[in-house]
Amino acid sequence: MSPLTSPLHERHAAAGAKFADFGGWSMPIEYAGGGVLAEHTAVREGVGLFDVSHLGTATVRGPGAAAYVNACLTNDLGKIGPGQAQYTLCCVADGQPDAGGVVDDLIVYLHGPDDVLLVPNAVNAADVLARLAADAPSGVTVTDRHTEVAVLALQGPRSAEVLAAVGLPGGLEYMSFAETPGTGGDEVTVCRTGYTGEHGYELLVAAERAGQLWDALLAAGAPEQIRPCGLGARDTLRTEMGYPLHGHELARDITPNQARSGWAVGWQKEAFWGREALLAEKAAGPARRLWGLQAPGRGIPRPGMVVLDGDGARIGEVTSGTFSPTLRTGIALALLDTASGVAEGDEVAVDVRGRPQPVVVRRPPFVESHTKDPVPPTTR
Known part of the structure; x- marks a missing residue:
């Protein structure tokens, strides 16, 4: 079965995008003329534009x-x-x-x-x-409405200026949204959110009008040196912030308590799916917890690698790992056994093809963002 494609697929291809499958969708990983490093830097220092139309609606x-x-x-x-x-x-x-x-x-x-x-x-x-x-x-x-609605993410310290240049509202409170006529008169939902840790917006628009909005944002962002960004940079940006990715830090066998996502649980509510199991686990204490790892050397932790204590005993597993373009070193998120007693600042190791690579236990975010928005305390 062929993967689904975004309404912007032809534009991505014309821009020299490299594609990969994401949840059954063929989506751009990076673009010619810079790649992940340049796209990541654009979002941290200026502005980047992502197509995330693979997200459901x-x-x-x-x-x-x-x-x-x-x-x-x-x-x-x-x-x-x-x-x-x-x-x-x-x-x-x-x-x-x-x-x-x-x-x-x-x-x-x-x-x-x-x-x-x-x-x-x-x-x-x-x-x-x-x-x-x-x-x-x-x-x-x-x-x-998955195929009816396209989702764009405009992210970075200069994103508000670009949004204003196309006549869309940028002065929104964090996690608030507005519906407004966009380019061509079609309704655009603008929400002050994102997955990068920077000031940004996610825009929902009818799929047939996504190309027009994409083009308008890139044109308006030219003075700000806007870059189209792929999901490769989206992953390095979210990992630097410690944001979870489903299938890695969250899964059917990983609970919110283990992933330090209890802040997104209404513990006082009378009902939600999984409430009794989560309350029991919270009271007993989860058997594992999510931590950050930072490599002082050149090694890069990768998902699935085993985490070892000072005696070489297994204490957990890396869930996400990448090279941090901001820190210029390897970083990771990992689920570590609470019984190990690991704490921030401890040195542990990651098994890299049979060789222990030293890493330091950290509490993400690994970097400071430029936004004043509250950072979800995913790993706190």
Whole structure:
């Protein structure tokens, strides 16, 4: 089966993009003329534009739709109002294998009590929507809009200037959104969020108008030396910030407690999928916790590598690892056994093809961003 393609695929190809499969979608990894390093730097120092249309989009509508979603997902929608967005988790329900494990992490856009928009990850979108549809009360409809909506991410210290240049609102509070006519008069949803740790926005637009908006942003950003950025830079940027990636730091066998994502759980809520399992684990203390690792030498930790203590005993496993363009060294996220007693500043090792590579235990973020937005305490 051929992978799906973004509405911007031809533009990416014309720009010399290198493609890879992401959740069944062929998406750009990097572009000719600089690659990951240049794209990463553009976002940290100026502005970059990502196509993330592989992300899912779906609506949940009908009487009490928001209350229903709130009873399923972990975070507390009661803490936000219409026009605000919230990071949350879809966990495995109690009574099922891996109860409390993370099916997906996603963003919820709250339009009103009867109207919610969800943005899950590509590979998990169908699963999340099937779970919601299966338990939906009468009158509440879950609609998959994955191929109807394109998602762009404008990220970096100069992103507000670029947004203003195309007439879109940039003066939004963090995790708030606005719907406004964009280029060509079509409605664009602008949300003050992102996955890089920098000041930025995610833009939702009808798929057939995505090319027009992409072109307008690149043209408006030329004075700011904007760069189109691929998912390679998106990964190095999020790893520097310690942000989790589903399938690595979050999974059906990795709970929010283990991933230090308990801040995205409404512990006082009466109901959400996996609540009892997560409360029990929280009370007992998780058997493993997420930490950052930084290599003082030249080695780069990679996912799947075993983490060793000073005696050479296995204490965990790397979940994500990369070269940090900002720090010019290897960094990683890893799940480490709590029984090991590991603490920040400790030196442990990563098994690199049978050779122990020293690394230092860190609490991400590994770098400071240029935004004043609150950084989700994923690994705190």
